[in-house]
Amino acid sequence: MSHAPIPNGADPLDLLGTDTLLTDEERLLRDTVRKFVADKVLPDVGEWFDAGTFPKEMAKEFGALGVLGMHLEGYGCAGTSATAYGLACTELEFGDSGARSFVSVQGSLAMFPIWAFGSEEQKQEWLPGMAAGDLIGCFGLTEPDSGSDPSSMRTTARQDASGDWILNGAKMWITNGSIADVAVVWARTDPDGPDRGAVRGFVVPTNSSGFSAPAIHRKVSLRASVTSELVLEDVRLPASAVLPGVSGMRGPLSCLNEARFGISFGSVGAARACYEAALAYAGERVQFDKPIAGFQLTQRKLVDMMVKVQRGTLLALHLGRAKDEGTLTTPMISFGKMDNVRMALEVAREARSVLGANGITTEYPVIRHMNNLESVYTYEGTNEIHTLILGQAITGLQAFS
Numbered sequence: 001m002s003h004a005p006i007p008n009g010a011d012p013l014d015l016l017g018t019d020t021l022l023t024d025e026e027r028l029l030r031d032t033v034r035k036f037v038a039d040k041v042l043p044d045v046g047e048w049f050d051a052g053t054f055p056k057e058m059a060k061e062f063g064a065l066g067v068l069g070m071h072l073e074g075y076g077c078a079g080t081s082a083t084a085y086g087l088a089c090t091e092l093e094f095g096d097s098g099a100r101s102f103v104s105v106q107g108s109l110a111m112f113p114i115w116a117f118g119s120e121e122q123k124q125e126w127l128p129g130m131a132a133g134d135l136i137g138c139f140g141l142t143e144p145d146s147g148s149d150p151s152s153m154r155t156t157a158r159q160d161a162s163g164d165w166i167l168n169g170a171k172m173w174i175t176n177g178s179i180a181d182v183a184v185v186w187a188r189t190d191p192d193g194p195d196r197g198a199v200r201g202f203v204v205p206t207n208s209s210g211f212s213a214p215a216i217h218r219k220v221s222l223r224a225s226v227t228s229e230l231v232l233e234d235v236r237l238p239a240s241a242v243l244p245g246v247s248g249m250r251g252p253l254s255c256l257n258e259a260r261f262g263i264s265f266g267s268v269g270a271a272r273a274c275y276e277a278a279l280a281y282a283g284e285r286v287q288f289d290k291p292i293a294g295f296q297l298t299q300r301k302l303v304d305m306m307v308k309v310q311r312g313t314l315l316a317l318h319l320g321r322a323k324d325e326g327t328l329t330t331p332m333i334s335f336g337k338m339d340n341v342r343m344a345l346e347v348a349r350e351a352r353s354v355l356g357a358n359g360i361t362t363e364y365p366v367i368r369h370m371n372n373l374e375s376v377y378t379y380e381g382t383n384e385i386h387t388l389i390l391g392q393a394i395t396g397l398q399a400f401s
């Protein structure tokens with residue numbers, strides 16, 4: 001049996017030619033975000049990570065780029081396809097998971113619920129400013145004692161005789177919390193009230209009396225991202241602060257699905273950054289009189305990384321096309337989030353070993369991505385929770401509790 005000839009001129013960064021699966025418009029958008037990341041993120045992100053900061057001014061830069069709430073229609077949003085949003089996430093996370101997290105939280109977790117479930121007044125008040133990056137949003141679901149099981153939340157919303165809402169509780173691990181102008185906070189209503197204890201979403205201006213958002217320090221992951229606690233002490237809000245269009249856990253979970261979709265693309269960007277760094281390094285680093293890329297063991301690592309990045313790209317694109325066609329399901333989103341983040345973490349760890357001692361410094365992007373991906377592995381549904389969603393999908397048996 002004859003073998004096909006070994007192709008010459010293979011693109012080491014896209015051996016399968018996945019680029020041909022994109023439209024001209026998608027390639028243009030992808031290249032625009034790629035250039036933005038090269039110009040505005042990559043030169044400084046190592047320092048942001050070292051310093052544990054994310055410059056608030058980047059919000060306006062993202063707004064000018066058009067990526068904030070980019071897949072939403074109207075209210076100053078770009079109204080792109082879901083696939084285009086995903087491609088932007090890939091490029092942003094090639095820079096840093098912190099940059100992609102900022103954009104995901106703003107668009108998918110803060111703007112999306114206002115856009116999907118908000119009143120016309122809420123949309124007019126917040127969305128145009130958020131799309132422009134003039135206003136920053138955050139999403140408060142997780143609590144100190146309520147993580148993977150958000151329905152166990154203790155934050156309460158009580159409506160008094162005047163119709164005002166009074167919120168009390170604490171949220172934990174909230175991205176953008178300390179720099180936000182507005183927080184979408186999920187709280188449990190009074191069991192004896194008209195909502196019968198259902199979880200409702202509230203649009204909370206962060207200058208409300210009784211609201212504070214102390215930053216969480218000493219992180220060694222996602223350092224180029226602000227993570228905070230939200231403290232709500234008798235925060236009084238008008239009756240109009242509730243998101244009228246949703247009641248129950250469907251509200252926060254539908255936002256999470258939006259963000260998880262973005263992560264299935266974003267994680268491919270982090271993996272690609274690690275693979276590219278390892279490939280370049282292996283070509284230049286000489287030991288035993290030849291580039292380490294010439295050793296079989298190194299080639300095995302590079303090929304494994306390349307195959308994983310390409311497979312992850314195909315998976316993300318498939319999900320993007322399905323979302324645009326309206327056929328994307330929750331288990332498919334879990335598949336993408338779970339498998340591509342796991343893939344990215346494996347690629348990052350392998351790339352780290354190729355860089356030897358240099359792999360442990362932030363002079364190179366690899367360990368920054370590797371550490372970041374530990375957060376991405378946990379947030380937006382941990383790897384285990386997505387495994388259980390998929391387990392339920394294929395067996396029909398619920399194993400969460």
Ligand SMILES: Cc1cc2nc3c(=O)[nH]c(=O)nc-3n(C[C@H](O)[C@H](O)[C@H](O)COP(=O)(O)OP(=O)(O)OC[C@H]3O[C@@H](n4cnc5c(N)ncnc54)[C@H](O)[C@@H]3O)c2cc1C
Binds near residue numbers: 172384400
């Ligand atoms: C950097 C960062 C940013 C974040 N940003 C936000 C944000 O903006 N807004 C927000 O609301 N939240 C945010 N989070 C919180 C994040 O969503 C939670 O950390 C996540 O849901 C997991 O909750 P937990 O950390 O309390 O872990 P836990 O739920 O306590 O889980 C601990 C471990 O137990 C496992 N586990 C739990 N239940 C089961 C089960 N039934 N079966 C098997 N294993 C199980 C988990 O998978 C995990 O391995 C962020 C987190 C991080 C790290």
